[in-house]
Amino acid sequence: GEDVEQSLFLSVREGDSSVINCTYTDSSSTYLYWYKQEPGAGLQLLTYIFSNMDMKQDQRLTVLLNKKDKHLSLRIADTQTGDSAIYFCAESKVAGNMLTFGGGTRLMVKP
């Protein structure tokens, strides 16, 4: 099976909160990241969390990590149309080594 899995699609209304989920299989995953990709562009780093943390908040973004269930989530508060993009979860087992990405979740924000 895939090392990192995400649901394919999420649709929300502008102003609502979005929650994008990610599960990973390897308990040795130490560093977990969220990236955003807009059409035709590269990946923009949004936030990241280390496995010794449960939660990280950065302005409208909140990352929750459940190590027992190997589950990572990204909550976007007050979602805006500009948040429409594909969001990728990624993990790394060793600092500075390769990233393993999920397949991405396409977020659509309706006005």
Add this chain to the structure above:
Amino acid sequence: DTGVSQDPRHKITKRGQNVTFRCDPISEHNRLYWYRQTLGQGPEFLTYFQNEAQLEKSRLLSDRFSAERPKGSFSTLEIQRTEQGDSAMYLCASSGGGAQPQHFGDGTRLSIL
């Protein structure tokens, strides 16, 4: 900080031709990574460098692919005898090493006719 720069942004070539892509990392970053992304998928790791040393290569990197980082600054990725299956977005990333996150360029989109 000008970010990670990749050139060209788009490359269209005929099957069997050789292509070369360039990546300029963020200036103080000693680690440089190459990934490949096909349509509708997440990026897949190809290889990475620490300074000029190539530390790891994926099984995806067939013998038609070669990457270099001769002076520990910019890097090139060459694909020889291109095939239809090589059509993808090739992404470069860099980091300052340790636990610092990777920052990506906008990629080079390769289309094989």
